[in-house]
Amino acid sequence: MRVLVIGSGAREDAICKSLMKKTENDIFCAPGNVGMRLFNIKTINIAENDFAKLTDFVIEMGIDYTIVGPELPLNEGIVDYFEEKGLKIFGPNQKSAQIESSKLFSKNLMKAAHIPTALYKEFTDAKLANEELKKSKLPIVVKTDSLAGGKGVYIINDLVNGGRIIEELLIEHKYQTERIIIEEFLSGEEFSLMAFVQGDNLYPMPIAQDYKRKSDGDKGSNTGGMGAVCPVKNINQSIVSDAYENILKPFVKEMNRQGFDYTGVLYAGLILTDSGLKVIEFNVRFGDPETEVVIPRIKSNLSEVIFGLLNNEILDIEWKSKGTDLGVFVASQGYPEDPKVGNVIDSKKKFLNYSGEINFASIDEEDENLLTNGGRLFCIHAHADDLPEAQNNIYSFLDNIDTTNIFFRHDIGKNSISE
Structure with a gap:
């Protein structure tokens, strides 16, 4: 099959590499990233929200179907656009994408389906939101009712910090926020x-x-x-x-x-x-x-x-039942508040020599080195018989990477009991 994957992160890298396990497949990624090219993924320089150019590419190249990775093009209606042109695309339509783009929309669906979730109230007025905060039991959670790349959720432990966050969201409109949800801490x-x-x-x-x-x-x-x-x-x-x-x-x-x-x-x-x-x-x-x-x-x-x-087929999907899969993300110094870009990480050669799989995200290249180009840079993956072995495989590699401009957690998997 010929498949186009839309996105540029480690998630899309992992999807592409899984699709490529069937060697007859021809896999493309738009726009992809520098690291993907190190491992022979065909990247296409088309932005994920340029629907016209993406559909032109699909038609020209005879792509069998497209997979959408990120939430933003889904929210902007990429699936509806492709389907109007008679093209197969895997992902929910714009109406369904509201489940992620609006916390309140999702909460209302949960309420209709009698699904348990945190108690919540919605606010568009900063003064009223602050009044609610002052009478709430802390900690409490504040969420933007918009897409924020996983960063629009705040656990509030004190009123000063809570007031500052409400101001950022409802007065300064960080993440294009017009409405927030204040909900109980679970x-x-x-x-x-x-x-x-x-x-x-x-x-x-x-x-x-x-x-x-x-x-x-x-x-x-x-x-x-x-x-x-x-x-x-x-x-x-x-x-x-x-x-x-x-x-x-x-x-x-x-x-x-x-x-x-x-x-x-x-x-x-x-x-x-x-x-x-x-x-x-x-x-x-x-x-x-x-x-x-x-x-x-x-x-x-x-x-x-x-x-x-x-194609509406009934499927029997098989999964591995043994072993552990672990992934550790490496991020730029300053992430998530102010990630530093353009700094040297280490040599390309060192990454090519890793025995497991590396899923690249926000990186660039200069000569023989990889550079930081965003917040989360790449995810080091290992499959092993158990958790300690997977941790050893990953951290043995990461301990030999220059950490001047990067950082990572050393305890991923810590509360998943090993076999």
């Missing part, structure tokens, strides 16, 4: 459950656990994700079954009842609290960094799975 074990969805058909993937905080011990700022592990040994199968039966299935059923006609990946960010499972958020695409540790576990051919979904 405490418990978090995990992610993704599923392939085509109408009434729902195919769950293995669960993963990502690590959002910047620093070891879950300290520091919220990020887009500093790493992930799959499987999650401290979440047992009965909990996963509960999540599938009582959260994913009712949500998909409610979407269908409301006429969404959903095709794509549905992501549920879940938390196991003292009072049971609750939803933190729903997203409408592959998670990042979860994809980097989940997709390597698929035994079925990914290109055939997605082709089957686009």
